Amino acid sequence: MDDIASLSYESAYQELEALVAQLESGALPLEDSVKLYERGQRLASHCQTLLEEAELKIKLVDEAGLNN
């Protein structure tokens, strides 16, 4: 189920916020809360890795078109 690795920062972060809101509502059965918690942790570390390991990529687009 580990689709998380392919998520962009923005979508991972948005899902994380949604999970927090759900957990905050407190209406969830305990088992679901635990599942959400685990997924939240994995999302958070995915975001963290993205931030820490990211490399700025620079390209150039000129009259000849886009190239590295």
Added chain:
Amino acid sequence: MQTYSVGELTRYIHVMFDADAKLADIWARGEVSNLTKARSGHWYFTIKDAEAQMRCVMFRGAARSVRVDVRAGDEILVHGRVSVYDARGEYQLYADHIESAGGLGDLHRQFEALKARLDAEGLFDPARKKPIPAFPRRIGVVTSPTAAAWHDMQNVLRRRFPLLELILSPTLVQGAEAPTQIVRALHRLNRETEVDLMLVARGGGSLEDLWCFNDEAVARAVAASRIPVITGVGHEIDFTIVDFVADLRAPTPSAAAELATPNREDLLLDLDRLRNGFSAMLTDAIQARTNDLGRMRNALQFVTPQKAVQQAERALTDNRRRLRQAAIRRLEQLSERLSNRRGALDSASPAHILARGYALVSDEAGNIVRAAGQVSKDQRLNVQLARDEISVRVED
């Protein structure tokens, strides 16, 4: 209460003026009035506009190199530094260069005219401003590859949000050919790339240097861009037409890079906050349920099965006892009835009657003789007494 002498206070102000980089190297524009060219060769004059005026002094050395004819009422451009003349407690402009404003004045007039026209067309309308994406993935940069601005922007972006892909769309940022190149650079980004944000930037410069960013075609190209544009042209005080048309104006190229991206440090802190929030929430959720469980368990004390079982047992023994009693009573009733019956039976039984002295006469066939007519003379009969029998013969 601390007090300052006038000298100390003035010196403090003086130092403040001299410390300001901008005031140390500035162009001012105004109309000349009360001009005095002293025999010493020094010039004293004031420049003013509709709102304010400023005293100026130009020492002999600089005054000699002024090429334009300066007369009261002329609109001039003065370069120099603004500082404080302690003795009079006044600030003034120490001029080192004067130009007639005619040349630059035209540029200003053109600037204002174009600005008014585009404004009237609604190109500056805030409603048109496109939102800046919170987490951009690909940023297009329209600037000169050799300019310090491009270098500074890369550093800012690398520090703040390296998850990016940066696409440089190179162009001249100064001179007559610049406008067409800028327009082409903008189009390339709009056409060729999946860019979600664009930065249009160049470092500081004079009014002429930045002039290409006041070009109408450039302004319209920025307005027409489907991609949000942040401009970072010149220094804080420099405003160009593209700044008004852009979706967001930044005072400098680096500031544009900062406005374009979230800051990695903040995001990392945010993630920690979320993570802590998460564990706190989960522990709360578990804690809440443990408390519920505890409450539930206490409540159970009162209705535990043991009690119910005991109650059931008591009821059972109760019923059994009652059952037994009922059975006993029933038996007693029956036996009573039985003995009555037996009593009645006994009293009605022949043995009882015989015991009372009666006898039972029957013929040899066992039939009971109830009347004399049933028998004939000399017939042998049997007589049943209480405890034994005798046989007899009928006489008559």
